[in-house]
Amino acid sequence: MRALIASVYLFLYAPIALVVLFSFNAGRSASEFTGFSTQWYGKALNNTFLVAALQNSLIIAFTSATLAAVFGTMAALGMERLSPRTRAVFDALFAAAIVVPGVVIGIATLVALVAVFGVINPAIVGLWPGDKPPQFGLGYGSIIAAHGLFTMALVAMIVKARIASLGRDIVEASADLYATPWTTFHQIVLPQILPSVLAGFLLAFTFSFDDFIVAFFVAGPKTTLPIYVFASIRRGVTPEINAIATMVLVASLFLILIARVLMREKKAKRSTAE
């Protein structure tokens, strides 16, 4: 039994370890380790296309995760107040946003946006007083919107679970002591849900930062880091790609660890309270 679980961990981590190992390879080889070197990290960070893609990914992940954290938390709070039937509709739509395959979300968003642009852009040309009317197209906005959809659902789910485990009595006690709903919210509810909101933000950030398939459809001319890595892999695996992959892994690991600590804290608090 022990050997079995050990081999599961080996299976899960060995490929990742290989990528990390070969990112430090001195030579170009993908099968023979010829010495330790950090040169590929330097090459990667001096690659302007790569840095541009990284910048795009960071902007997109930060914006969509912020949107998701704010709107997702609001949705979780709002759903508490709904009738069971309306709440079920929201639940189903959020579940759909998470469960529907990324390819389909990407396609649907692409199709809908292009249809909308097809109506809006000619209309603007007719109405615009100046010479150069603005044209709407795919890019930052479309990726952020599409990522915002499923990350918002993710945050709503996480915060909703936290609200469900909150004691109702403390909220009622606050109201009995004549606190206004707003005071109750920011003195009682907010401090308690804040860790899960932050965890939701970090997970949303990671999801958006790692997403390839949705961005692939709606990116238009913009290149995100996963799109860049995907294109590079198809040209051939190099230690430079391994260096990028390692940096991506380390960054997402770091965010996940913080998110998990935040979520565990809430669990620990709950169990000491009991």
Place this chain on the structure above:
Amino acid sequence: MPLATTTKRNLVTTALLLPSAVWLFIFLVLPFIAMVVFSFGERAPEGGYLPTFTLAQYANLPARAAAYWNTLMLAPVGAFLCLLVAYPAAYYLAVKADPRYRLMLVSLVVVPFWTSLLVRTYAWMYILGSRGIPNLLSMIGIEDVRLLNTPGAVLLGIVYGYLPLMIMPIYVSLEKLDRRLLEASADLGAKPVSTFFSVTLPLSLPGVMTGVALVTILLLGEYLIPQLLGGGKVFFIGNALVDLFLQSRNWPFGSAIAVTLVAVVVVILMVAMRIAWRISGTRQVDLV
């Protein structure tokens, strides 16, 4: 409650839900309607969409039969193989593992799921490629082994990529299992093996169902694994969709395929929920 308070309360609720409702409508509901509309259209000569009403796209679905075949064969098989590896692992974590280290061991399983699937899949291109395992095999005299770009490589990638997602729901349902039932079973003279088959396994079925349904559904739209490890020879519906939308720009046909994919996902989800509902009462998955 006085009328004024109720109205104010409703206003707050609406304000809280408005942004996400708008988002869900514009980027989920509307796009699906658009996709269905597109699927009844025709491809414009220069690519894209020409508004008409025809069922030609749906009649043409058999042209992509290979993608459907691969997806509908390999996704369930992949999910099943995943289950075979995941169940014992989840069982160990929930029942056998030292409680002091349990949380850490479970975290170690989940962490890879939250890291880039692209990177994790490409690692296997490395291992299975000609300079990886086949290279090692040729050193001991086994020549010309081809691992990459085969259905086997795709299945391996599937098990690897989705293992954490399969382990978690099974772990959750095994962890909730009431230990007293196991003791009762032993007290009544059942051997460990028969306790497992008559108590543990049935009680963990909701978790198994959730895992299999989740993994199968996500696999139906998989693009990266078949693309990187199947080398374009093992085509999934996801690959067909990327091809139709981004290369040949046949949007109506692509929409028709996407609509059927969603239909399959919905059917699987409903069947799985019905079964899970019947077995117990839980449909909860805790991925984080």
